[in-house]
Amino acid sequence: MFTLQILVDGFAISALYGLGAIGFTLIFGVSGVLNLAHGGIMVVSGVAAWAVAGDLHAGPYLGALAGVAAGVLTAFATYGLVVRPIQRSRAIPRDETEIFVLTGTLLWGIMLQVAIAYLFSDNPVTVQPLIGGVVQVFGVRTPRNELLIAVISWVSIGLLWLLVNRTRAGRTLLAASINPRALTLLGFELSRIYLLVWAIYGVLAALAGVLLASFLGTSSANIGQLTASAFSIVVLGGLGSVSGSLIAAYVVGYLETITAYTVSPTLRTIPALLLLVLVVYLRPQGLLGRR
Amino acid sequence: MSQSSRARPARRFTQHLALGLCVAAPIAASQARAAEPIRIAVIAENSAIGGIAITNGAQLAADQLNAAGGVGGRKIEIITYDDHNSATDAVRAFQRAATQDHAVAVIGSYMSEVALALEPWAARLHMPFITPGASSNEITRRIHADYAHFKYSFHGYFTSSEIAQASCDFAHDILVPQFGVHTSVVMSEDAAWTTPLDATYLECLPKAGIKVLDHIRFSPDTTDFTPIFNRIESLHPDIITTGISHVGVQPTVQWASQQVPIAMTGISSQATTTTFWRDTNGAAQGVILQEDAAPDVATTAKTIPFAEAYLKRFGVSPGYAGYTAADDVNIIALAVQAAGSTDADKLVSAMEKTDYVGTIGRIGFYGKDDPFTHGLIYGAGFATGLMVQWQDGKQVAVWPKAVANGTLKFPAFIKLPQMHAAN
Structure with missing residues (x-):
């Protein structure tokens, strides 16, 4: 029973971790950007969904849609106001662009955190679940919403796989992640590809933000932790590797759940961080990384 | 006209001016201070x-x-x-x-x-x-x-001891006699204020007729309370006695969404304001908490x-x-x-x-010789606070009797030894 409980609880949280992390890794793979405002985008989506569903009495579905829209807009704002100006700046030496993007997105994330705390307070809020009630899964009482979160996460991941592997736009993204220079020589406009990848990233991060807010709640105070969690998963799986991130999400998700159940909920993140240190030391490219 | 007679009015004027200044200065100063x-x-x-x-x-x-x-x-x-x-x-x-x-x-x-x-x-x-x-x-x-x-x-x-004592007094007066409550797990966040709170809980709950089955302290950074609720549920207590302030929305929402069948009562600071109902989307239904005052209760x-x-x-x-x-x-x-x-x-x-x-x-404040010097005087005739329960978006006072404006009602998923108050 105890093992089953860990299996069921770990599955949903890992799926959510995976959804949150694949956008993060995708954007690094395609455009080389490590977006440290990632947690900010997730929290903006969650808080927007909560505000629209609750304050405007729009209901959980419209609320969730509004949350995703707010997340996508924030992702575009991150790209348009922070990343792109830094990448285009002539004042910044080319080999220092990445560190400037890193710093810029980190500061942007802090701005988002302060803005959300100012407008909505830093008290946690929860998004109305899309469905209520509980069901027994292998004898474990599980909220229906938790199962729905796992399903939505996996469907979204599946759709991303189809997009990348079965569509022309997706294959262009893949090519951009392997050799962007060759792609420009073939006449592709890289800026349009970047816009597409930021749009996909925005949807994935926003969806993860809304689902997380309906599962565990969300708060501006969580922004740093959410970014760190996605960063750990992506480094563990290998920067730029979508499948590596998914495997890492499940490794981290289950490691945390096992620790929380068998040792202490307070120490849940420690073993995953130790594993991360070990991986960085023994296999710096991560589980399935290319760089 | 001699020089002296010409000088006299001038001297008189100077004298009057000096006298006037002497009188006016303190008045102006006091007016300035008053303002x-x-x-x-x-x-x-x-x-x-x-x-x-x-x-x-x-x-x-x-x-x-x-x-x-x-x-x-x-x-x-x-x-x-x-x-x-x-x-x-x-x-x-x-x-x-x-x-x-x-x-x-x-x-x-x-x-x-x-x-x-x-x-x-x-x-x-x-x-x-x-x-x-x-x-x-x-x-x-x-x-x-x-x-x-x-x-x-x-x-x-x-003080933490006083608010813990209020929770125990409420349990003694209502939960034990009316709902047959005899066991509890104390669940508190790890913070300076909960150390004396928990010490008092562990002392006063048994005196109120409630055996403490476990005492769980967790990090205020905790976001997933599922393992904690599962551990509590495996011990089959009648109630969960809380000591939460830095957290509140998350444990409450997860308690309701997972339908943990154990009533939550105690200290839940975030739940003291009406935004809590909104923040939890109504998951606060049935949560009992200690308050110093409530919006609809005429304490004074x-x-x-x-x-x-x-x-x-x-x-x-x-x-x-x-x-x-x-x-x-x-x-x-x-x-x-x-x-x-x-x-x-x-x-x-x-x-x-x-x-x-x-x-x-x-x-009033305790004096120099009292162990709680300059603390609020607690007890009969002075402020004691009250216990309220979230019911349909409102905080209903359920204890003490003098200010109570309702009775306890629990969500359907809560199981207590006696489900209906023996009025």
Whole structure:
């Protein structure tokens, strides 16, 4: 029973971790950007969904849609106001662009955190679940919403796989992640590809933000932790590797759940961080990384 | 006309002028002093529901006092500082309030860690300081241990031991006899205020007839409470006795969404304001918590009018520290009036003699010889707080009997030994 409980609880949280992390890794793979405002985008989506569903009495579905829209807009704002100006700046030496993007997105994330705390307070809020009630899964009482979160996460991941592997736009993204220079020589406009990848990233991060807010709640105070969690998963799986991130999400998700159940909920993140240190030391490219 | 006769009116004029100046100068000075506002500094975390309640509660109380003419013709001016929940920021604000902004007293923080950091500065700078929301017993213990040094600090909220005792008294009076409750698990966040809280729980729950099956302390950073609830459920207690303030929304929402069949009762600070219902999307239904005052409960004649004015102005009900911050502004104003001065030692002396009926009840402070020196007097005839339960978006008072305006009702998923109160 105890093992089953860990299996069921770990599955949903890992799926959510995976959804949150694949956008993060995708954007690094395609455009080389490590977006440290990632947690900010997730929290903006969650808080927007909560505000629209609750304050405007729009209901959980419209609320969730509004949350995703707010997340996508924030992702575009991150790209348009922070990343792109830094990448285009002539004042910044080319080999220092990445560190400037890193710093810029980190500061942007802090701005988002302060803005959300100012407008909505830093008290946690929860998004109305899309469905209520509980069901027994292998004898474990599980909220229906938790199962729905796992399903939505996996469907979204599946759709991303189809997009990348079965569509022309997706294959262009893949090519951009392997050799962007060759792609420009073939006449592709890289800026349009970047816009597409930021749009996909925005949807994935926003969806993860809304689902997380309906599962565990969300708060501006969580922004740093959410970014760190996605960063750990992506480094563990290998920067730029979508499948590596998914495997890492499940490794981290289950490691945390096992620790929380068998040792202490307070120490849940420690073993995953130790594993991360070990991986960085023994296999710096991560589980399935290319760089 | 001789020179002397010509000089006389001039001399007389000079004499009159000097006399006039001698009389007018003190009058002008006293008028200037009368016009000078009484500055009260308020230090709180303004982005938190609990923190902003302090700032708003104090401002509303000051505005009400000023509308009634102020204190001896002097207006109360509230100077606010955001401490961002940081002891360092709070100490800086305290220093600025004392040295630059010339505050006569400081009302500060709902965090025990922050209040404990401010206490030594109140002693060093001889600045009367009162905390409207922190609850650690250490605040009053320090004053008792070194009165001469720490006498400038006052504890304007109940101590952790007192709020734990209120929960136990409620359990003894209602949960045990009416619902057959005999076992509990204590679930508290790891913080300065919960150490004495839990110690009192572990002592007073058995005395109330409730066996404590386990005592769980968890990090305030915890976001997933599923393993904690599973562990509790495996022990089959009748109730969960809570000690939560930094967390609140997440455990409550997860308790409801996972339909944990055990009632939650105790301290849940975030649940003291009406936004909690909104923040949890109604998952708070059935949660029982200790409060110093509630919006619809006439603890005193001042409670409901204050809560209504606060709700009208700020759109939410005052959190627990909103009531006490308002009372603290009045206590300081009365002390200034009684002392006839803003001198720190005279103010402290006047505050020690406080006998004021505020929004949370009759307020007085324990004396120098009591172990809880400068803590709120708790018990019959004074403020005791109340236990409320969230029912359909409202906080319904269920204890003590004198102020109760409803009875306990639990969500369908809650299982208690006796499900219906034996009235």
